[in-house]
Amino acid sequence: MKTQIIIAIKIFVLFTILLGVAYPLLVTGIAQLAFPEKANGSLIVRGHKVIGSELIGQKFDSIIYFSSRPSATDYGAMPSGGSNLGPTSSKLKQLVAERAAQFTGFNQLPPSETIPSEMLLASASGLDPHISPKAALLQVERIVKARNFDDSKKQQLLKSILELSEVPQFSFLGEDRINVLVLNLELDKLDNN
Amino acid sequence: MTTLDIIQVLLFIALLIGLTPVLGKYMYKVFTGEKQFMHPVFGWLEKLIYKFIKVNPDEESNWKSYTFGLLLFNLVGFIFVFLIQLFQAQLPLNPANLPNVSWHSAFNTAVSFMTNTNWQGYAGETTLSYFVQMIGLAVQNFVSAATGIAVIIAVLRGVSRKNTDKLGNFWSDLTRSTLYILLPLSILFAVVLVGQGVVQNFNANETVQTLQGAEQVLPMGPAASQIAIKQLGTNGGGFFNTNSSHPFENPTPFSNFWEMFAILLISAALTYTYGKMVGSTRQGWTIFSVMMLLFVTGLAISLYGEYSTNPVFGHISSMEGKETRFGITNSVMWSTSTTAASNGSVNSMHDSLSPLAGMVAIVNMMLGEIIFGGVGAGLYGMFVFVILTVFIAGLMVGRTPEYMGKKVGAFEVQMAIIANLSTSFVILIFTAWAAVSSYGLSSLNNAGPHGFSEILYAFTSAAGNNGSAFAGLNANTLFYNLTLGIGMLIGRFGVIIPVLAIAGSLAGKNITPNSAGTFRTDTWLFAGLLIAVILIVGGLTYFPALSLGPIIEHLLMNSGITF
Known part of the structure; x- marks a missing residue:
């Protein structure tokens, strides 16, 4: 029982790092390199001001x-x-x-x-x-x-x-x-x- | 409907049929430990995880211990997501300075994401910080889906093995589903979505001055990474309030097709894995055909409902709650897919659907989310119906019922009935309670039978772990947060536990070889019986409730009556 609880907590921590931090960061990295404009909301700039997306x-x-x-x-x-x-x-x-x-x-x-x-x-x-x-x-x-x-x-x-x-x-x-x-x-x- | 509409529908179905064996075979390899092409990429990580948690992946456990590990793991996730919401104001990555979430809303959301429901009583962009969305919810999106896959794999081991009590190693099933199936697919899907315009950044919200001079705040955030897994893992919880109808979440017709396809992909492919694991792909295709037939029937009725004119508003098409870029066909394909699978994401507002299309959505969920269903969950839900069908067929011909050479006894049937009744219990009892109480009725957005449908839809969605809503209902109240939360728990674990019990019991039995008297489960006759059992056992229970909601609304609408 006690070992099961420790396993559950440990694997949860690992998955949180992998799926909650590494995964979104990896996707953000690829996105910002490959499609920076789109990843940031397809903003429209007129003059020097953002007027919308x-x-x-x-x-x-x-x-x-x-x-x-x-x-x-x-x-x-x-x-x-x-x-x-x-x-x-x-x-x-x-x-x-x-x-x-x-x-x-x-x-x-x-x-x-x-x-x-x-x-x-x-x-x-x-x-x-x-x-x-x-x-x-x-x-x-x-x-x-x-x-x-x-x-x-x-x-x-x-x-x-x-x-x-x-x-x-x-x-x-x-x-x-x-x-x-x-x-x-x-x-x-x-x-x- | 135009030819183009029909082409879109046919292409969707053809792609689903075509990719089912491809992904299904791959998943079979993942769980039998055969070498597959992702092994060089994530194999080291898998080993590292086992080393860190000190688990030998080859050490298998019986059904009770397997279930216990699963429940513990889910409990840890629940506590974590619950707590970080209560303290999000003190935690990082909260550029909009959102306040802490109320305890009952936090309870509801934590249950919701743990159970793969992703019911959302809150609006994402104005309630939850990036920290909660990423570290809390996105992780649950993965692991709740992986939990579902683990359960069905354990069930299949129970069916295909004999004279053992071992169902597998939960920790290894969980790790493999995540590393080899969900993660690689999510990366692929997320990057394609960004290419279509889905946002993926950590910027603060962008305040702009519109062309007409008004102020508009544009929400930002790491949306694409979460949307990919919310679709693939049949989670459905949107990054933004309006889910996949939001242009930042689903900007183009192609992103729409891609997200819609992701809803059904893994669940459909698992039927092939099923066939491989029980040693006959025909068995898998039989179940696939049953699912596909039910899906197409629902789709046809929905399309009919949406393309018929509503005499209340005169001769205009039903574009209320729909986006111009998707139109009617793509909105209806989505509403059918998302409720057939227990996904629950939406690209149109289901509350504004025609009574018929709204009813198909409700019925899809009532049948137990077995038309492809949630990843893993759909198939083990279908497995319950298979056991019932075999039992009923056995009674009809007067033979001991058998499935895959295993004698189906009183224990299996009892467990199947418990699994079946737990969802009916939630739907009917809670709906009745809400419909007669002031705190239930005060949340309604529509009057008349449609108001009743809003309540019925909510509890059906919770029980089926779907998560979509007739969103006019204000569900962020103490009453709804608690009842829906409890409903989701019963709907999830009230099925998982009995199903694993059946698997454990079947694993211990011997396999008797087929004989001339064996009732075959890979024929059209069986498929027909299975559909009949699904409709009678799963559907008729709810007929009185449906007649008070969408059925009467359809009749009144055609007489031009409004509320």
Whole structure:
């Protein structure tokens, strides 16, 4: 009995050093050498300031930017979270109706326009960086007007949306999508030209 | 569903079938002590460990001593993880200056990670320091998985040996599972994940000013190393609150596929190891086929549920609680895989799943986490059903039931029933208690039948050592921390101990050679019977509870009723 206890404690200490210290340090070492940018959060620097991560969505509700998805945490990351509202939730039903009216009005769309589902429903993490390319296209007219773009700039914007749209990875994994933060950065660049 | 969706599903299944014999054979070599290619890399370390703990790996023990060592080792882990949470503010590697954790939350989390459940009543990024995550939780991720593998290997020795009381050496099984299986695979998986964008650093959280001028705090930390083992070891405890839906934990469709595959890989491959160890790979493939059939059925029902429109919200697809990059198919494949295996990581919020997909998740766990299941745990859970099936088949034809030439007697069946009932006990009794008490109901996030489903899901997840949740339920309360903690303990050791007892008893028996009257356990007939027993014994127990939750919710939803 006593020997068993000593064995249990000793092997636990060994495993803690091996798996709790050596293993994460080894992976960190490899990661920092091979993919330093990614290992540190794929941060985007503009000027000398970090303005976010390419992977983490930000809140966009301004008239001059492409809007991001609804988020249960309002794009706060501490902590991340979804709404966890179920399929028979009256609260969610009401939210969907409000968001649909808001999106239609904000982008001055005809009432018959189908709004992509992701713009009406909150993401799992509250930090979804993407929307569908269709959801981006529906917002173009509003942004062009708000930024006083001429026709050539509008065409450039449409071209950027096309270029920045990500197709399924290796052409079969995942969904068509566009990164809202990257798109809005491109939009700012276009405006400053 | 599009063609692309179908290709993703088929590729996933094909890869799983293809790699099962490869990894399964390798694991067989690891446990029979044959030379394998990782031996030159970690062999010296294995020897060093034995030397340090003064254990002769060839010295085997009987089932009681094997179980005792296992329990002791788990107890040491529990105490350590419990204590470091209570004092994390005084410990290093806490750049966010997080305060000490409450005792009941620390109890729940320590049990949760020791039992391979990884239920999380807390939010990782705002509760636990890097020290606790790394030194405490990541280690348990490994050793709880290794414990599960050790148990199934001991069981297989019991089945394949005769006239002995020796089941193996727990310390050596634990060491070999960790060094040769879990560690190398984790390193490989972690590095690939970083390549996709999963963070792996020791930086403090990054405060940024967003493009619109708001402040956003980005959490950092050594996430990839923990995520690799949380997936491979069917642990499921996320580094961040929203687990594998968090873009830092699962940034791309490929990282998603890779993590999802890791959930089922080892558990599936162990069926092949099973076959090798009992001397007939057909036996292993029979069990694999049963698991795969149940898995595909659940997946099909979930996909149907999620691709049907919900009349409550009008004609929009079910993207609530899902990430754009994964879409519906990859979210549903994950929800099915993670509950079939007792993994419990999520890439979508299960609380927002359609009633049918939510029900499949619950049923997968209720069946006892035997559809591939937890590493080791899934297979020894399935072994319990195999014993019951052999017994029932024996009763039907009026012969003494036999499995692999061993007579199955009253003791084995009693133990199998105990293993089976301990999970049912947790699920039904605790759910009933929570559903009629104010402290149970005050944690709900949804009303109506969905609220009941939140409670049912929580205790099912605890009993099955799964760890996923209908996360709207606020489980970080005294009541839930304690009841779920106790539920996890019963669900884990209420199965491990009886299963090892069966193994010990079988090891002592003689093997009678096959005859014309032997009921074969490697045929489609047996597979069919096994499925029937799983559904009747494992499933019907819960039908009344399910009809109060997801079933009635499905009917009400289709009539457009909300709560």
